[in-house]
Amino acid sequence: MKTLILYYSKTGFTQRYAQWLAEDLGAQCVPYEKRKTVRLSGYDAIAFGGRLTAGVIGGAKWFFQQAPGLSGRRLALFFTGAMPPDPEAVGKAVEQNVPQDMRGRVPAFYLQGGLCYEKMGFIDKAMMAGLRKMLASKKAPSPEEREAARMVAQSYDMSARENLHDLEAYLRG
Numbered sequence: 001m002k003t004l005i006l007y008y009s010k011t012g013f014t015q016r017y018a019q020w021l022a023e024d025l026g027a028q029c030v031p032y033e034k035r036k037t038v039r040l041s042g043y044d045a046i047a048f049g050g051r052l053t054a055g056v057i058g059g060a061k062w063f064f065q066q067a068p069g070l071s072g073r074r075l076a077l078f079f080t081g082a083m084p085p086d087p088e089a090v091g092k093a094v095e096q097n098v099p100q101d102m103r104g105r106v107p108a109f110y111l112q113g114g115l116c117y118e119k120m121g122f123i124d125k126a127m128m129a130g131l132r133k134m135l136a137s138k139k140a141p142s143p144e145e146r147e148a149a150r151m152v153a154q155s156y157d158m159s160a161r162e163n164l165h166d167l168e169a170y171l172r173g
């Protein structure tokens with residue numbers, strides 16, 4: 001079975017999950033920037049991975065535009081973020097990023113990553129600074145807001161290879 005892992009990553013969390021997947025499944029691993037160099041229809045299974053920024057999964061829109069031309073292939077979406085794998089928040093991200101007619105066809109898997117300030121670009125850093133300022137300005141923060149403020153204060157890495165278990169089982173069929 002030929003499997004392709006395509007990923008959109010800026011600070012490396014999604015890339016690392018994509019590389020682990022490729023190793024475990026013997027799949028080809030291709031970054032988003034090189035997506036036009038691969039013929040998607042030449043694969044039996046394709047997993048697309050993107051990072052979540054302000055609720056948007058990078059590259060997912062493009063992936064779902066390709067999906068109608070890939071009937072008969074096993075497709076999956078995975079996405080990384082800083083948040084813990086809370087089912088409600090994950091469900092919201094899926095609702096926002098997976099078109100309704102694709103939800104039965106393309107399962108989505110959330111893989112917790114973390115934050116890496118050292119590798120963020122200028123815009124990412126500025127957005128995170130805005131978020132930190134907003135959280136710090138709360139006069140009576142809720143427990144969730146207090147926890148969020150603590151979590152965005154510095155870099156951290158919660159990625160773990162075992163998080164890939166369900167996605168790998170799905171891709172293997």
Ligand SMILES: Cc1cc2nc3c(=O)[nH]c(=O)nc-3n(C[C@H](O)[C@H](O)[C@H](O)COP(=O)(O)O)c2cc1C
Pocket residue numbers: 008009010011012013014015050051052053054055056080081082083112113114115116120123124125127128
């Ligand atoms: C500007 C910005 C916005 C973010 N928004 C979210 C978010 O809405 N939810 C979340 O869980 N993580 C959010 N994150 C954290 C990233 O999703 C997380 O660091 C991700 O694993 C990065 O993937 P990458 O290393 O492959 O680029 C955000 C990070 C940045 C820099």
